[in-house]
Amino acid sequence: MSSAPAARRRLLADTTPLREVPAFRWLWIGQSLAGIGTQLTVVTVGLQVYALTSSTFSVGLVGIFALVPLVGLGLYGGSLVDAHDRRRVALIASLALWVLAVAIAAQAWFHVGSVELLYALVALQSAAFAVNNPARSAIVPGIVPRELLPAANALSGTTNALALTLGPLLAGLLVGTWGFQAAYTVDAVTFVAALVGLHRLPAMPPETAPGAHRPGVRSVLEGVRFLGTRPNVRMTFLADLCAMVFAMPRVLYPAIAAAELGGGARTVGVLGAGFAAGSVLAGLFSGPLGAVRRQGAFVVGCIAVYGAAVAAFGVVLVLAPDGAGWALWLCVALLAVSGAADAVSAVFRGTILQVATPDALRGRLQGVFIVVVAGGPRLGDLVLGSAASAVGEASAAVAGGAACVVAVLVLAGRQRGFLRYDARHPVP
Numbered sequence: 001m002s003s004a005p006a007a008r009r010r011l012l013a014d015t016t017p018l019r020e021v022p023a024f025r026w027l028w029i030g031q032s033l034a035g036i037g038t039q040l041t042v043v044t045v046g047l048q049v050y051a052l053t054s055s056t057f058s059v060g061l062v063g064i065f066a067l068v069p070l071v072g073l074g075l076y077g078g079s080l081v082d083a084h085d086r087r088r089v090a091l092i093a094s095l096a097l098w099v100l101a102v103a104i105a106a107q108a109w110f111h112v113g114s115v116e117l118l119y120a121l122v123a124l125q126s127a128a129f130a131v132n133n134p135a136r137s138a139i140v141p142g143i144v145p146r147e148l149l150p151a152a153n154a155l156s157g158t159t160n161a162l163a164l165t166l167g168p169l170l171a172g173l174l175v176g177t178w179g180f181q182a183a184y185t186v187d188a189v190t191f192v193a194a195l196v197g198l199h200r201l202p203a204m205p206p207e208t209a210p211g212a213h214r215p216g217v218r219s220v221l222e223g224v225r226f227l228g229t230r231p232n233v234r235m236t237f238l239a240d241l242c243a244m245v246f247a248m249p250r251v252l253y254p255a256i257a258a259a260e261l262g263g264g265a266r267t268v269g270v271l272g273a274g275f276a277a278g279s280v281l282a283g284l285f286s287g288p289l290g291a292v293r294r295q296g297a298f299v300v301g302c303i304a305v306y307g308a309a310v311a312a313f314g315v316v317l318v319l320a321p322d323g324a325g326w327a328l329w330l331c332v333a334l335l336a337v338s339g340a341a342d343a344v345s346a347v348f349r350g351t352i353l354q355v356a357t358p359d360a361l362r363g364r365l366q367g368v369f370i371v372v373v374a375g376g377p378r379l380g381d382l383v384l385g386s387a388a389s390a391v392g393e394a395s396a397a398v399a400g401g402a403a404c405v406v407a408v409l410v411l412a413g414r415q416r417g418f419l420r421y422d423a424r425h426p427v428p
Helices: 003-011 015-022 023-055 056-081 088-110 115-143 146-178 178-199 216-227 232-245 250-259 265-284 285-293 293-319 325-356 359-393 393-414
Strands: none
Touching: 015 023, 015 146, 023 088, 023 115, 023 146, 023 178, 023 250, 056 088, 056 115, 056 359, 088 115, 088 178, 088 325, 088 359, 115 146, 115 325, 115 359, 146 178, 146 265, 146 285, 146 325, 216 232, 216 359, 232 265, 232 293, 232 325, 232 359, 232 393, 250 265, 250 325, 250 359, 265 325, 293 325, 293 393, 325 359, 359 393
């Protein structure tokens, strides 16, 4: 009888990093609470812009104003992280994010009603995030032992997925009951937890000698050159791009909900929740991931499963009669599979990047990661959206999923060393 509880504990998420690494525990708690508030603001800004303009195009511009600073400053932010104490950089950037969260709440409380001001505040937030995120990511391998990094990354991924799920739900509740001010205020309050978590960390200066590295174009190019000569680290980015560019199905949801599944906005929400639920479940049952040695092979396998699930999602839409109730739930199940595969892939991609990258370059490689994560899905929206215009949404999902599988297998075939990557002997 005693073996059953032990087996369940091994299956569930490994909380050892939270128990044994106080610094990570504070960082995780702070970012988990702040993440929910951040998603509240992301959704609420869109709602407020639409309320002010009645224009979907104006809402879409919010994404552009957020994306451009993130991509533009992501590389420089990583360079900055490698030149200075990472705790200090993260704390200053987080303080800037908190001030901006307060400013967004203030414009709602004072009923300023300026779309241009909202755009500007969103752009500034994105610029601060472009510095804050590489700093926080570079901190984790400095405080968490190598063998616990998969568990730590799984815990962070789980709370990120929960934030993406709870944020829109809470935004609708708060805005509908108390107005935009309430949602923005919750974000400003919860973000204090991130500041507290960072404040409790020890100083984390880079391993390079003081003055040996200066942020700037030369520093950014040094990081890019490193990526070009280190195939295993490079594969973590290329493999992710296979999934995000060819098979990110979110752009298809509105048309599929209306034309294929006989629904509307609620059906779009259900499809998105299916993907998020898969990510959360993968995190909750991530206990065995810490024992995986062949992390590169798992990345390739997970992305192949991801693409196959998206392709199967499209096949269901092709074969099912319009409006069939069972089709919706089968689609949700397949999207949950894709979300779980993406979450597991993210754990190992993040771990490989953190472990196989020298400390002196971690910030710059995390900056590249930000650019890929921010730009990949946007490019994917363009690719699948264009394909859907030509062949229809269902066929675009089938083709995109199949292309993802083929692309990642071709890459793995050309870079067999990635399949042999051993977590005990990390080679960049």
